[in-house]
Amino acid sequence: MADNFTFIIDGTEIPARQGQTILKAADEAGIYIPRLCNKDGLEPYGACRVCTVLVNGRPQSACTQPAQPGIIVENDTEELTEMRKQLIEMLFVEGNHFCMFCEKSGNCELQALGYRLGIAAPRFPFMFPQRELDATHPEVFVDRNRCILCGRCVRASRDQDGKNVFQFTGRGIKKRISVNATSRLADTELKSADKAVAACPVGSILKKGVGYAVPIGERIYDHKPIGSDIESKAK
Amino acid sequence: MSKPKVATTSLAGCFGCHMSLLDIDERILQLIELIDFDKSPIDDIKEFTGRCLVGLVEGGCANEENVRVLQDFRKHCDILISVGDCATMGGLPAMRNTIPLRECLEEAYLNGPSVYNPSGKIPNDEEIPLLLNKVYPCHEVVKIDYHLPGCPPSADTIWQALTALLGDKPVGMPYELIKYD
């Protein structure tokens, strides 16, 4: 198979290289495919399904699916946008997201997707689950009320920090982010400068002593939708 | 022809959303040309005087009175709008939703560090509306036609929604007017 080839996203022919995922090739071509659990530099995980596209008519997660010569990919369609909205709405009702006092607000990828997709209120009943907060560590806290189980901290800690601080425990609706210590974050080797801390897309893993450092109006997603950095690369 | 009527109320909210409505500044003069306020804390009309085009509801439902008022709004308003995070998702009052109601009451009236309550009783007068087990967003109690999130939604967001509805146009919100904080 040729190393360089092209395929189609929403009618546009885009270049790709052997071994690239659909998401990566789209990024380079300036086409934004919404995503949450994917992060540049981390191994693709395929957990959130927000990046679902139709590949020759079949749903696939763009962050894990390799690009292939000549495939026809649908991304920006009404049907897929509706599905992505529902996924984001489910993440909101499944946790406890009080954006009005969350330090991550304005810089949060979950919230930003809500904004980009135009979600005014989730259509599913709120669950208001019981979730634990771990504030034992001197520099960092974990607020599981806001965790969306994307696994970015797990991968960053394991593959980039070489520490394995985080892992999942439980299954299904009982699944939680946990720490690889007797149970307290304070007993791990985590440091606030670790990649795992920066990897969290939401306000679940946050540095202490930072608070609302950036004023409203200057935060990442205050004026520009998530994905506009990728879209600005479009030729 | 008489002007369309708008009603507003604050259920389990802090009146911040009403403040935001007043924050439309001098546009309030334009608004008064376009509409009459019916039941609302703004003019202090306590009961509906007739059918309203738009009902603006701030706050979610924390007690039985909130539910009654909300149902009354649904009955009298053609278009019902949830204004603010408390109405759309429960907001700050919903922080109690992960704690059993009895525990909340005991903390507030018996065990809290600053409580002075020699009677040792939790208030239970029939004048006081009964609390619901949880705080509910409005759309989990009645049908809501539009949601304006935000804590509070900006004056521009409320203005945009109202003028669109009064002009019979779709309520399309530009990116910067949808905020959850």
Ligand code: SF4
């Ligand atoms: S993590 Fe994001 S969505 Fe959740 S409360 Fe914080 S800002 Fe809102």
Ligand code: SF4
């Ligand atoms: S703590 Fe953050 S990075 Fe880790 S799984 Fe939860 S949301 Fe993802």
Ligand code: FES
């Ligand atoms: S970004 Fe692809 S599944 Fe989460």
